[in-house]
Amino acid sequence: MKNKSLISINDYTKEEILRVLDLAGDFEKNPSQILLADKVIATLFFEPSTRTRLSFESAVNRLGGKIIGFSDTASSSSTKGETLKDTIKTVSNYSDLIIMRHPIEGSARYASEVASVPVVNAGDGANQHPTQTLLDLYSIQKTQGSLENLNLFIVGDLKYGRTVHSLLMAMALFRATYYFISPPELKIPQEYKLFLDQHGLKYYELSDFKESISEADILYVTRIQKERFSDPIEYEKTKNAYVLRNKMLQNTRSNLRILHPLPRVSEIDTDVDDNEKAYYFTQALNGVYTRQAILSLILGLKN
Amino acid sequence: MDKEIKQLKVSAIRNGTVIDHIPANNLFKVINILGLYRSDNQITFGTNLESKQFGTKAIVKISDKFFVDEEINRIALAAPQAKLNIIREYKVEEKKKVMVPDEFTGIVKCVNPKCITNNDKVKPRFRVISKKDVSLKCHYCEKITDQEHMVFI
Numbered sequence: 429m430k431n432k433s434l435i436s437i438n439d440y441t442k443e444e445i446l447r448v449l450d451l452a453g454d455f456e457k458n459p460s461q462i463l464l465a466d467k468v469i470a471t472l473f474f475e476p477s478t479r480t481r482l483s484f485e486s487a488v489n490r491l492g493g494k495i496i497g498f499s500d501t502a503s504s505s506s507t508k509g510e511t512l513k514d515t516i517k518t519v520s521n522y523s524d525l526i527i528m529r530h531p532i533e534g535s536a537r538y539a540s541e542v543a544s545v546p547v548v549n550a551g552d553g554a555n556q557h558p559t560q561t562l563l564d565l566y567s568i569q570k571t572q573g574s575l576e577n578l579n580l581f582i583v584g585d586l587k588y589g590r591t592v593h594s595l596l597m598a599m600a601l602f603r604a605t606y607y608f609i610s611p612p613e614l615k616i617p618q619e620y621k622l623f624l625d626q627h628g629l630k631y632y633e634l635s636d637f638k639e640s641i642s643e644a645d646i647l648y649v650t651r652i653q654k655e656r657f658s659d660p661i662e663y664e665k666t667k668n669a670y671v672l673r674n675k676m677l678q679n680t681r682s683n684l685r686i687l688h689p690l691p692r693v694s695e696i697d698t699d700v701d702d703n704e705k706a707y708y709f710t711q712a713l714n715g716v717y718t719r720q721a722i723l724s725l726i727l728g729l730k731n
Numbered sequence: 732m733d734k735e736i737k738q739l740k741v742s743a744i745r746n747g748t749v750i751d752h753i754p755a756n757n758l759f760k761v762i763n764i765l766g767l768y769r770s771d772n773q774i775t776f777g778t779n780l781e782s783k784q785f786g787t788k789a790i791v792k793i794s795d796k797f798f799v800d801e802e803i804n805r806i807a808l809a810a811p812q813a814k815l816n817i818i819r820e821y822k823v824e825e826k827k828k829v830m831v832p833d834e835f836t837g838i839v840k841c842v843n844p845k846c847i848t849n850n851d852k853v854k855p856r857f858r859v860i861s862k863k864d865v866s867l868k869c870h871y872c873e874k875i876t877d878q879e880h881m882v883f884i
Contacts, residue, residue: 436873512851534847534871553845555872619875 430728433540433547437558437594442601449566451721451730452714455490459717463729464493470523471497472515473550474506474530479690480550480560483712484527487719496522513542520544525727528552546726554590560689561594563718567711568599568646571685575602579643583609584650584670584695586616591689592650596620606631607640611666614656636669642679647672647686649695667694674699687711742775747794749816750806755779758789760809760883764838765802772796784812800830807831808839808865808881831862839867840882846872855884 429444440448455461469488473481481499488495496519501507506515512530516539519526528539529550536549536556551557569575580599586592586608596606596616606624608616608631615633624631634640641647649672657663671694672686688696688708700706724730753761758778767774773794782788797817806813807829817825835857841848848855848871857867857876866877 512847531845532847532850533843533845533874534841534853534869535851537871538847538851538853553872555874 429725430731431546432726433543433549434558434722434726435536435540435547435549435552436556437561437598439558445562445565445598445601448562448718448721448725449569451725452562452566452717453570455717455720456714459490459720461490461720461724462492463724464488464491464727467493467524467727468522469493469495469723470519470526471495471499471550472519472526472528472530473497473499474501474528474535476500477529477551479712480529480557483715484550484559484719486716487723490716491720491723493723497527512539516543516547525723548722548726551590554588556594557590558594559715559719559722560591561598562722563711563715564591564595564648564687564689565598566718567685567687567707567714570714571707572645572683575599578602578604578645579607580604581607581609581637581641581644581647582616582650583637583647583672585614585652585656586610586650587614588653588656589650592616592648593620595648597623600624600627600629603629605629607637607644608633609635609637609670611635611652611670613662613666614652637672638676641676642681644680644684647684649686649688649692651691651693651695671695671697672700673697674703677703677705680705742792743821744773744775744792744794744818745821747772747792747796747818748798749818750791750793750803750810751788751814751816752782752784752812753789753791753806753810754785754812755782755787755789757809758791761789761791761806761813763883764806764809765798767791767793770796800827801832803827804830804832805835805838808835809883811865831859831865833859834870835859835867837884839876840884841869841872841874842876842880842882843869843872843874846874848872 485495520543525546527548527550531553533553533555536552540547582592654663684705685707686705755778776791778789779787813829815827816823837854841855847853856870860866860868864878866875868875
């Protein structure tokens with residue numbers, strides 16, 4: 429994994445994923461390890477994403493590294509018309525690793541091809557966000573004891589949700605059974621069902637989760653965005669059918685945990701927050717440990 | 732003998748390559764993909780010729796040109812059924828079929844308007860995920876372009 433860019437979750441084998449999760453566990457026990465004292469990490473955020481950027485910067489800081497970069501394009505040279513290639517080539521000279529967020533899909537793969545240092549994709553449009561997937565996997569493994577043979581319920585925007593697609597593909601390595609719950613407008617795309625068929629994995633498409641929820645090990649909830657609906661009345665009608673409330677958790681398994689990539693809007697009622705099955709804020713904390721593990725593996729400081 | 736007469740609608744060549752069974756409406760795509768518009772070789776072509784297979788077909792004859800497989804397989808997207816005849820001294824020396832390669836650079840556009848290849852000076856690059864009804868996975872944005880949505884560059 430040393431010097432290898434991380435662009436898509438598919439870049440890592442099952443063994444490599446498990447190595448990241450194992451190491452993330454070490455960082456959870458001992459978060460402040462000064463491994464990056466002589467390293468400069470660039471965070472290039474061509475579109476704002478405060479949550480992801482702060483999580484990465486926290487990981488770098490806990491490892492004792494230095495950070496250069498920008499958090500939106502207004503303060504970067506791309507407003508002067510510089511191409512992505514030129515920006516990446518220049519920043520390669522100034523840093524040991526580049527963390528990049530960009531609205532254009534495939535930009536991270538391209539950046540990794542022109543950069544002389546490894547690139548970590550922190551989200552390229554609706555395409556990939558592999559460190560989010562790895563922290564999701566870490567959270568699932570930690571709460572369930574294992575990633576194998578789980579009942580994974582995924583709720584919300586299954587059509588456009590980037591985290592949903594990456595998680596779906598990664599969990600296929602661990603023989604999950606999938607339950608997809610979404611409004612008809614935002615159903616899981618055909619290509620992912622084909623992918624699961626090819627891997628011989630079971631999946632169910634449901635229009636609500638009230639009855640089947642007792643089977644769930646993991647409930648992964650995502651935000652339904654208003655702009656995805658052509659008809660605003662349809663949005664108002666459907667959005668309440670997909671809100672998770674505390675009383676719905678009464679007959680669920682004791683090992684059930686609720687995950688959400690955040691930001692949450694109204695799809696998980698705040699009355700769920702105090703339930704011991706609500707895990708989304710700890711999940712965000714796990715992101716720091718996971719990113720510490722990823723950075724130190726790519727920089728060859730752990731192996 | 733009928734076949735011979737039909738072929739002679741486009742004059743025979745002494746040495747070179749005949750590309751047959753090109754769908755008539757894709758002739759100029761094939762010419763483009765192979766860069767024949769900038770070739771100095773003698774080239775003759777015919778289109779809207781009768782074909783049992785497609786209704787109409789096109790044929791291209793290039794004198795003194797022998798393609799390597801990599802080069803010719805680039806036309807697989809525009810003419811998946813194409814057949815090659817390698818001609819030496821007016822005789823068919825070898826017959827070849829076009830094979831769909833595992834990877835492509837250039838040739839078609841990625842279907843995703845938000846892909847880097849449609850927004851920056853980056854050449855489209857694909858992995859072929861299905862060879863029968865050709866469908867391509869973008870190396871950059873990972874979206875799938877199927878035959879129906881293929882736009883040739």
